[in-house]
Amino acid sequence: VLTQHFLKIYSKRENKRIKGITDEALKILMEYNFPGNVRELENIIERGVVLCDDEYIKKEHLSLIINKEIDxxxxxxxxxxxxxxxxxxxxxxxxxxxxxxxxxxxxxxxxxxxxxxxxxxxxxxxxxx
The missing domain is CATH 1.10.10.60 (Homeodomain-like)
Incomplete structure (x- = not known):
């Protein structure tokens, strides 16, 4: 619910028509611990919207630490x-x-x-x- 809320806010602010988040990216978000709580989720979604060049935020649009690309x-x-x-x-x-x-x-x-x-x-x- 919060993810969709932040997605709507930042899509509008960045003047983008992002429809949602891919299942793979959503799974990564759901598995992440979020030590920074809601504010951290908001920042991740904001960065995802900024980096997204498609209709859906994908795992590569998430920050590296969340994305677990660097382990x-x-x-x-x-x-x-x-x-x-x-x-x-x-x-x-x-x-x-x-x-x-x-x-x-x-x-x-x-x-x-x-x-x-x-x-x-x-x-x-x-x-x-």
Whole structure:
């Protein structure tokens, strides 16, 4: 119920016509513990709407930590896991801010110079539409 409520709010705000969430994505949301409670669910749905380019939010539109794509137990390498999370956060901030680096850097709490360095380090380039 809350998921649909947040989906409606953020779809309208982002001017998108998202009909719902795929069964796979919904299953992931239902299995997640949500240590941040309702606010965390709201943030996840908001990010999902921002990243969604379809009629349905899919598992790849959910944040990495929720999506379990990065599982530190699988790699066992702290630095590798941190870098994967950092890369995904940068891409997410850039997408959310229409690839305006100044805004993405501000959202991430880093300087534009540091953002450009990390984009080069992780080979992040603007997506072609």
């Amino acid at each position: 530190y137990k699988k790699t066992g390498k702290l630095l590798e896991t941190i870098e994967k999370i950092e890369r995904e956060m940068i891409i997410e901030a850039l997408r959310k801010n229409n690839w305006v680096q100044v805004k993405a850097a501000e959202e991430l709490g880093i300087s534009e110079r540091v953002l450009r360095y990390k984009m080069k380090k992780y080979k992040i380039e603007k997506e072609r539409t």
